Amino acid sequence: MFILDHSKRHPFSYCLAWGNVSLLLLLLRHDGLAQTYWNAGASDWYVATNWTSGVPNATTDARIDNGGTSQIFATGATARDIRVGDAVTGNLEIASGVTLSNRAGIIGNLVGSQGTVTVAGANAKWKNSSTLDVGTSGTATLNISNGASVSNTAGMIGRNAGASGIVTVTGMNSTWSNSGGLIVGSNGQGVLHIENAGLVSVPATTTIGQAGTIVFDGGTLTTWNLSGDLGKLSGTGIINTNGLNANVNLIFDQNHGLQQQLVNQSITINLDANGKGNIGIGNRGAGSLSIMDGLTVPCQSGSVGSGTGANGFAVVSGTGSTWKYESGMSVGSTGQGELIVQNGGKILSTISGNSFCHIGRSGNGKATITGSGSTWNAQTLTLAESGDGQGELTISDGGAVLLNIGNGKGTIGGSGHGKVTVTGNGSRWVNSSNPTWDDSGTLYVGYSGGVGELTIADGGLVDDTFGAIAADFSASTGNVTVTGTDSLWRNSRDLYVGGRRICCSNTGNNGTLLIDAGATVSNTDAFIGFSSNSTGTVTVQGPGSAWNSTGQVTLGDTGRGVLKVMNGGVVAATGGIHLKVGGTLSGDSSVVANIFNDGGAINPGASVGTLQVNGNFTQGALGTMNFEIGGSGIGQADLLNVSGVASLAGTLHVSLSNGFIPNVGETFTVLTGQSLINNGLTLTGAYAGMFQLDFSASSIALRVVNAGSPGDFNLDGEIDAADFVVWRENKGSQLEYDAWRANFGTRSSNASFESVPEPSALLLVVAVANALPWLRMKSC
DSSP, rough: OOOOTTTTOOOHHOOOOOOHHHHHHHHSSSSOOOOBBBBBSSTTTTTTGGBBBBBTTTTTTEEEEOOOOOOOOSEEOOOOSEEEEEEEEEEEOTTTTTTEESSOOOESSTTOOOOEEEESSOOOOOOOOOOEEESSSSSEEEEEEEEOOEESEEESOOTTTTTTTEEESTTTOOEESSOOOOSSSSSSEEEEEETOOEEEEEEEEEEETTTEEEEEEEEEEEEEEEOOGGGGGGEEEEESOEEESSSSSESSSTTOEEEEEEEEEEEEEEEOOSSSSSSEOOOSEEEEEOOOTTEEEEEEEEEESTTOOOOEEEESSSOOOOEEEEEEEESSSEEEEEEEEEEEEEEEEEESOOOOEESSSSSSEEEEEEEEOOOEEEEEEEESSSSOOOOEEEETOOOOOEOOOOTTOOOOOOOOSEEEEEEEOOOOOOOOOTTTSTTTEEEEEEEESEEEEEEEEEOEEESOOOEESEEEESOOOEEEESTTTOOOOEEEEEESSSSSOOSOOOOSSSEEEEETTEEEEEESEESOOOOOEEEEEEEEEEEEEEEEEEEEEEEOSSEEEEEEETTTOEEEETTTTEOOOTTEEEEESESSSSSEEEESSEBBBSSSEEESSSSOEEEOOOOEEEEEOOSSSSTTTTTTEEEEEEEEEEEEEEEOOOOOOOOTEEEEEEOOOOOOEEOOOOEESSTTGGEEEEEEEEEEEEEEOOOOOOTTTSSBBBBBBBHHHHHHHHOOOOHHHHHHHHHHTTTTTSSSSSSOHHHHHHHHHHHHHHHOOOOOOOOO
16 A cells, blocks of 8 residues: 655655556556456457457456457367456357366456356356356346356355346256355345256255345256245246255154155245255244154254244254254344244254354344253353344253253353243253363353343252353343252352453443342352452342352452342352452351451341351451441341451441430440450441440440430531531441431530531531432441
């Protein structure tokens, strides 16, 4: 690329630059890959003067673009690439018994061009070792007749928008052989005529595009796979195919078998489902598929609802009934698709690599695997891969999804919205691990900016290597609920909730895990709120509900990690629970672990209650314990009950609730342990001035040494702006702020003088009362 700076106007550099461009163009044209242009009318290919640079050979591109016609009457003609009608008009004729050999062929290349190629007569042959385009952006015609043949790799009729291509294959032994795929009407207009015993062979996929038409008049199309709208077929003829992706209704059972004959108008479609083609239902229209009576239908890949505007429905039903695939299965790729596997039916992958399955890739997909013995076997399964995707999967009544080949990775909510429910005893989703893949066996719930939902209920099982909720890419959301007795999410290795660093930068993820009603989650290490600006929340609630970690649980890292243990739930961590900055542990139930608070917050109680720690508790200088006192009776003050040693530094934050104001001399035990080590614990909170810390060998009590009224945080007898400053600096609660605001300007109950607020204080309270979006509330 040359950039000319005209502002400098240097004659020598200006000429040198243009000289370089000219030299480059000269080299491109004469570097041994020369071009020769037809400059005659209708005349012989082999006359040297008919070309600008002599007769083409295997190293020379041939351009027929002057309105003339190059005629080949003797065999042996060669060229590198051939363009007939490159920018203007051109014609090429290949006669009987003659062969033209070249690399790529293009007819009607540029917009406004027009090209025609005629290959006519017995043994007239045009051999393209590469692709053949009939109408790239211009208008093109290819006629193959009277026993002639054309061959190439991939073929295209009407490639680009505005293009128009017509191919006619007519007569006994007239053939068009594509060793690759054939697309009729890609983005432009494409018409294929197969007439009078003519044959078109495609050992790959023949695709009928939106602007494509195939017209039969006694001809035959033999293809590995046929894809498109069968309404674009017309006339009388035969199609032989091993695969079909179309708007049809297929039934594979004892009565129909695997070899089926469909009639579209007067066109007979012979389908031989032998595993060498694709089976797809719903391609820009409606279609259905049934596999029953223990039949196995093999294919390269399967799809249900694969095209825009498509609506596909498939059911695999009965013991032994199997839809077997090699390269993948898609339900609702860009359209709407539904798949039901029931009563022992199976979706089965046959290979160990590159077997990728999708539900709602960018369309709307729904799958149900239900009944004992009903299974979907795959390498990977992704729900809602793209942002427009909607994917839903239900595994019920003993059904199973087994990702036990190759990677074994599952993703719920790639960039779209994915939802999975595993419900009922025996129902399971299993991801198997392969050590050759970095994230093998991982289950992602919310992955690449998408939303993922997973519910495991009523005895369902999800079994994987790594669990990752809202992980790996930014702005992902993941929600997992494990509920009901015997419901289990088992991770053989780590669990991440809210961010994970394996492949990429990730921030702003939001993940939640709820373990409820007697369910269990297990893993080795766990990381909650791992990534920057991410939030992870785990709630374990209800009798019998348990979260078991054989390694370490880390709350907060560069994000915010919250663990709530409530109403009889239990959390156990062999490697301990570590609270980093941003980590919070709260609840009124039991934790079986050593706890290390290195910068987070411990909040005993659900509002007011007791948090039982079966283990040692160590709080560092940056850690905080938050205790709430709501009355003088039993159970009306938070308590942290430690079965082992409590080693304490950092701060103890006290707050009052329910309008309660204690009397001087009252004491409230807030921490008990087998033994207690005070490493410099200090008291904070808006009401800290009321209390004194009393340490014993095994407990900490808060003793009231000063009394006041709600809102009198500095205990000076007046409830004024100075109290707000105390509240703010001690990170007081919302309830404390409400008490201060309600009593502002009044005298404290233990004061002996009247208090009248200063005008400046009145202004301050008005400003504060109306502008506090950042109020910090106690987490429970």
